[in-house]
Amino acid sequence: MSDMSYSDSDGDSSWSAVGLSDPKNGQYRDRRALLDTVNQLHSCGLNKRLDLPQIAVVGSQSVGKSSLIEAMSGITLPRSSGTCTRCPIECRLSKVDAPWKCEVFVRFEDARGEIRFGEPISDHTLVEDRIRRAQIAVLNPSSDPLSFLESTSLENNELSFSDNIVSVRISGAEVDDLSFVDLPGIIAAVRAGGNESDVDQVKNLVRKVIARDSCLILLVVSCDTDLENQGARSLAKQVDPNGRRTIPVLTKPDRIERGTHAGWMKLLENREERFRHPWHCVKQPNQMQLESGISHREARKSENDFFANTEPWSTLDVEIRSRLGTSALTEALGTILFDLICKTLPGIIHEVEKRLRETKDALSKLPQKIEGNPVSIVMQLLEDFKKDVSSLIDGNADAGANGLIQSFRCAKDRFRQEIFDQAPNFKPYGRSKTATRVVHDHVDASIENAEDTEPLEPTRRKDQGRVFYLEDVRKMANEAMTRELPQNFPYAIKIFYIKQSTSEWKTPMENLFKSAETMFEDKVRGLVHHHFSRFSAGSFNTEMMRLVRAHLRACSERTHQRIHEMLKLEQEEPFTVNEHYLSDYKVKYKARYERMCNPEPISSSIPASHPTPPATVVASDWASRSSATSRMHLTQAITSLTAAGLPTLTEDELVKRVRASPVSTPEGLVEIMAEVRAYYQVAFKRFVDYISMIIDYELLKQFSRTLHVAIATGIKIGEDGFKERCISLLVDDPTIVRKRDGLMQDLEVFSTAYINLQSVVTTSTMDYEDEEMEGMSS
Structure with missing residues (x-):
């Protein structure tokens, strides 16, 4: 394709205003504002995230596409061997009441986004070189793009x-x-030494x-090549099979051979080749x-x-002749683009609002940018952290089962059960009687449970081997x-028995301590991360984590020492001043063991779902609840007693006397x-x-009470250079900074676009019904 350079030798480079820029058009102001808003969205790269309206100029190599672009834009595009355009070149034309200007x-x-490539240009002749250098800059993405403004080495891309895009803005x-983007021409083959993959890359x-x-799709078709041989045509049909978005244009009509005009x-x-447009x-x-x-x-x-x-062009119908010439095309493009923007505007507004x-929402989840007095900020951050620690230790009902105090409560319950399960398991009868005592023991346990809210014996002992029978105690x-x-x-x-029973308290105690220590450390570390992780680059997070660990370790050591002191006191020798409490339990256990000593209790045949009542109550109530078999045995017993010469008794009198009679027990051993x-x-x-209580007081509460001292000492609050130290601590995580800055840029772009879109008055001049055109090419 030959070089093209329009001169202004006649001193007047103007041509009639067409398209969106026609001041006589009543919609001019709305069109201008709407197009500017859409262009702004493109400038911010939102065309990668939003489906924004635009015109893309598509054509095969050497169909006159660049000449058409130059005619519409009034600038000269760079030319190179093989192909002219090697990247998308965006052209934005704006009518303003100001001297001509071009910006690239x-x-x-x-992440680099859009970069201004040099100062604005006021001389038409300088535009071609600026665009050429900008195109080379995007073909060398690893280099500083601005270095190509003055570089003399522009080969070996x-x-x-x-x-990546070169954006040319002319006003x-x-x-x-008008706005459009010129895409690289479709190539069928590469030159000798070229990269074969270029063909597919361009497509x-x-x-x-x-x-x-x-x-x-502004589809450019040259009249000097058969239509079927132009690759851009087939590519356009692939993405727009119904031809609803394609605007076809013929170039080089003067190259049509004589006698072949009919096909065109x-x-x-x-x-x-019918299209909507x-x-x-x-x-x-x-x-x-x-x-x-x-x-x-x-x-x-x-x-x-x-x-x-020129015939046959001059003899065509008026409607067809209205579609001949660059001005007519430009005007049609302006109208079609405006109407497409109007049609898609509600969706764009909705999508911009959603973004x-x-x-x-994404910004609200990130820490806010640190602004203000660094000392005040550090002190506030520390105060907020201490409040959260205090709240953690006080307990939070909303935390549920995962809360620290709730978890500690469960651990205490397990600890209590483990200690309770280690109680000495005395059996006030011989081993040979074990089989006959199982049911009786169960009955007694239920009776005792009803008498006292605390079970007298564990119901799920872990160590069944530590049982002390009567002969063991006697021996x-x-x-x-x-x-x-x-x-x-x-x-x-x-x-001996007391010390043996408390000898294994250490393990459950250590388990409780370790459980509480681990749970507390995890929660506190989580609070440190929540408050200070954003300052990882400034070591605030690391410093606080180190400080908290040291303080927790000191509290843990003190707590561990105190609980072991308590264990030593318990294991040293038996002691209590709660004599009435000891006496009450001794009476209960003695009564229980004495009942267990009775080898064949008559009450075993009598329902006993309640604590043993007085003998008179049992005697009067027995008759109504005893079984026929029990009555038969009692009758036989009374008969035997009478035959032996003893006074004749009624059934109730016999039951009452048996209940009231003393049990023969080895008194001293049961006492032990x-x-x-x-x-x-x-x-x-x-x-x-x-x-x-010690773990709660020394580990949890003491940590909170003395945290301010540990922080003041560790952070060196009030010492020389504290302000500079605060500044060094308040360095945000680079990842957070980058993410926040990116979101802030997006927020500005979306906010401005949303406001502008809402304020634009739009009126579509075309009917965009979804029905396909009759006879449209497929």
Whole structure:
């Protein structure tokens, strides 16, 4: 394709205002504002996240696409061997009451975003070189793009083609209002030494842009090549099979061979290759005109003269002739683009509103940017942390089962049960009687449970092997006797059983301590992370984590020492001043053991779902609840007693006397069992209370009470250089900074776009019904 350069030798580069920029159009102001808003969304790269309306110029290589772009924009595009456009070139034309100006930007898909590429240009002749250098900058993404503004080495690019964009923005009093993007021309093959993958890369680049529903496809078709051989046509049909978004335009009509116009006329007459938007046709200056320095005005006059005076163009219907020429095409493009924007505006507003809401939500989840006096900020952060620690230790009902105090309560319950399960398991009868006592023991346990809210014996012992039978206690007592009188057993027997029963308290105690320590450390570390993790780059998080660990370790050591002191007190020797408490339990256990000593209790045949009532009550109530079998046995017993010469008794009198008769028990041994078991009950309750209280007081509450001292010492509050230290602590995590800055940029973009979109008045001039056009090509 030959070079093209329009001169302004006639001193007037203006041409008639068309499209969106026609001041006579009553919708001009609304159109201008709407187009500016959509352009702004493109500038911010939102076209990657939103389906924004745009016109994409598509054509095969050497179809005159660049010449058409130059005719519409009034600038000269760079030319190179093989292909002209190696990346998308966005053209934004804006009519303003100001001198002509051109600005060039490069827009990257990565975090760099859009970058101004040099100062504004006021000289038309400098635009081509600036665009060429900008295109080289996007083809070398690893280099500083601004370095190519003055670079003399512009060869050996990293990439053959790029998805990154060169944005050219032209404004002036004589400039049309229109925006479009020129895409690289479709190539069928590469030159010798070229990269074969370039063919597919260009197709994929073009396809990705034009596949979006809101992209209008300006399909450029050259009249000097068969329609079927132009690859851009087939690519457009792939993404727009119904032709609803395609605007077809013919170029180089002066190259049509004599006698072959009929086929091209069928396109303009909409008899073949029908699209929703009808075919246009343009003619650009030929090589001779370019070399003569033709101006823009002269080029448009020459084009109009060609269509007005050359057959068959001059003989076409008026409607078809209205679609001939660059001005007619530009005007049609402006209207179609505006109407597409109007059609898609509600969806764009909805999507922008959604993104704006999502951006605000994402920002609300990030820490706010630190602003203000660094000392005050540090002190406030520390105060907030201490409050949360205090709240954690006080307990929070909303925390549920995962709360610290709730979890500690469960751990205390397990600890209490483990200590209770280690109670000495006395059996006041011989091993040979074990089988006959199981049911009786169960009955007694239920009776005792009804008498006292605290079970007298564990219901799920873990150590069934630690059982002390009557002969075990008798043997121990006899072997331990020294100078005692008969039936007086040494006090050391009781000491022995008490110490043996408390000897394994350490393990449950340690388990409770470790459980509380681990739970507390996890919760406190979570609070440190919550309050200070954002300052990882400034070591605030690390410093607080170190400080908290040291303080927790000191409290843990003190707590561990105190609970072991408590354990030593319990294991040193039996002691209590709660004599009435010990006496009450001794009476209960003695009564229980004495009942268990009775080898064949008559009451076993009598229902006993309640505590043993007085004998008179049992006697009167027995008759109504006893079974017929029990009555038969009692009758036989009374008969036997009478035959033996004893006074005749009634059934109730016999039951009453049996209940009231003393049980034959080894009094001294039962005394030992009852007192040891009673003391265990006293000591166990005292121990589980105090161990729990010590852990709560020394580990949890003491940590909170002395936290301010530990922080002041560790952070060195008030010391020289504290302000500088605060500044160094308050360095945000770079990841958070980058994310927050990106979201803040998005917030500004979406907020501005939303406000602008809401304020734009739109009126569509076209009917966008969904029905397909009859006879439209598929």
